[in-house]
Amino acid sequence: MKEQLEKIYSNAAADISKAASISDLDQIRAKYLSRKGEFNEIKKNLKNLSDEDKRVIGTLANEITVKLETSLKEKHEEFYKIELNKKLQQERIDITLPGKFIPRGKIHPITSTTNEIVSIFQSLGFSVVESAQSPEVETEYFNFDMLNIPKDHPARDVQDTFYTKLASNVVLRSQTSGAQIHVMEEQKPPIRVISPGRVYRNENINARKNNFFHQIEGLYVDKNITFGDLKGVLNEFIRLYFGSSRPTRFRSSFFPFTEPSAEVDVQCIMCQGKGCRTCSGTGWLEILGAGMVDPNVLKGVGIDPEVYSGFAFGMGIERLAMLKYAIDDIRLFFNDDLRFLKQF
Numbered sequence: 001m002k003e004q005l006e007k008i009y010s011n012a013a014a015d016i017s018k019a020a021s022i023s024d025l026d027q028i029r030a031k032y033l034s035r036k037g038e039f040n041e042i043k044k045n046l047k048n049l050s051d052e053d054k055r056v057i058g059t060l061a062n063e064i065t066v067k068l069e070t071s072l073k074e075k076h077e078e079f080y081k082i083e084l085n086k087k088l089q090q091e092r093i094d095i096t097l098p099g100k101f102i103p104r105g106k107i108h109p110i111t112s113t114t115n116e117i118v119s120i121f122q123s124l125g126f127s128v129v130e131s132a133q134s135p136e137v138e139t140e141y142f143n144f145d146m147l148n149i150p151k152d153h154p155a156r157d158v159q160d161t162f163y164t165k166l167a168s169n170v171v172l173r174s175q176t177s178g179a180q181i182h183v184m185e186e187q188k189p190p191i192r193v194i195s196p197g198r199v200y201r202n203e204n205i206n207a208r209k210n211n212f213f214h215q216i217e218g219l220y221v222d223k224n225i226t227f228g229d230l231k232g233v234l235n236e237f238i239r240l241y242f243g244s245s246r247p248t249r250f251r252s253s254f255f256p257f258t259e260p261s262a263e264v265d266v267q268c269i270m271c272q273g274k275g276c277r278t279c280s281g282t283g284w285l286e287i288l289g290a291g292m293v294d295p296n297v298l299k300g301v302g303i304d305p306e307v308y309s310g311f312a313f314g315m316g317i318e319r320l321a322m323l324k325y326a327i328d329d330i331r332l333f334f335n336d337d338l339r340f341l342k343q344f
C-alpha cells in the first residue's frame with residue numbers, strides 16, 4: 001500500500017509539473033484529491049489494516065495529501081498571476097486616446113420661444129393651464145361650437161380643418177381657443193390663464209405657412225375687465241418680448257368668439273417698416289388675434305356676462321420666433337437641419 005501511495009504521489013506530482021493552466025490544476029485535484037479521487041479510494045481500505053499499519057499508512061497518506069495541496073496551491077497562484085496579467089494586458093485602456101465626441105443637444109427654438117413667452121405672461125400673473133384642458137385631438141364642441149363658430153363657418157371646412165376617422169366630430173384642433181372653453185367650464189372667475197400648444201390646419205405649405213404650427217392662447221375673465229386691460233397686457237407683453245423700440249398697432253378685426261376683436265401687428269423686422277416681400281409691402285406683420293370674450297361664449301359656459309367680462313388672445317409662436325430671429329421661412333423649424341437648429 002505504501003508503494004501504491006508513493007506511485008500515486010509521483011504521478012500526481014508529475015501531472016502538476018506538466019499542468020499549464022488553472023483548469024488543468026482543477027482536473028488534477030479532481031483526479032487525486034476529490035471524494036472520488038485516487039487517495040480516497042486507498043483511504044477506504046485503511047480499515048482492513050492492523051492498527052500499526054493504519055497509523056503509518058494513514059500518516060503517510062495525510063503527508064502526501066498536504067504536499068499535493070501545497071504544490072497545487074503554489075501552481076494555482078502562479079497561473080493566477082499569469083492569467084491575470086494576460087487579462088490586464090488585453091483589457092488595457094489607453095487613456096491617452098482622445099475621447100469620442102458626443103454632440104450636445106439644444107433646445108428647439110420653438111420650445112425656447114414658447115418658454116420665453118410663457119414666463120413673460122407668468123410675470124404678468126397668468127398661469128399655464130393643465131395639458132388635460134388643452135388636447136390636440138379635440139371635438140368640434142370645443143374647437144368650434146362653444147366658441148360661437150356657426151355650423152356653416154368656412155373654417156370648419158375640410159379645406160382648413162383636419163377631421164379624424166375617430167368620429168365625425170373629432171378634429172385636430174385648428175386653434176388653441178378650445179382651451180378657453182375647457183377652463184371656463186371647470187373654473188369660475190377670476191380666471192387668468194395661458195395655454196401653449198400645437199395646432200393643425202390643412203394649408204398649402206410654403207415659406208409662411210405650415211400644416212401645423214404653435215399658438216399661445218390667453219384668457220382673462222373677471223369683473224370690470226375692459227379693452228384697456230387687453231391693450232395694456234398685450235402692449236406690456238410686446239415690450240418685454242421685442243424690447244421697447246418696436247412699433248406696434250392694433251387693427252380692428254373679427255373673430256366669432258370675441259367682440260370687439262383686434263389684430264395686432266408689429267413693424268416688419270426685415271425692412272424696418274419700409275415694405276418688403278416678408279410683409280407683402282405693408283411694413284407690418286401680424287402676430288396675434290385678440291378681443292373681448294363674446295357674451296355668447298360666457299353664457300355658454302354658465303358665466304353671467306352682466307357680471308363678468310374678459311379678454312382673450314391667441315398668438316402664433318413661429319411668427320414671434322421668426323420676427324425675433326429674422327427667420328424668413330417657417331419650414332426651417334421643422335425640417336431638422338442641424339445647421340439651422342444649432343444657431344439657437
Ligand code: PHE
Binds near residue numbers: 177289313
Ligand atoms: N384663435 C384665433 C386664431 O387662431 C386667435 C384668437 C384667439 C383671436 C383668441 C381672438 C381671441 O386665429
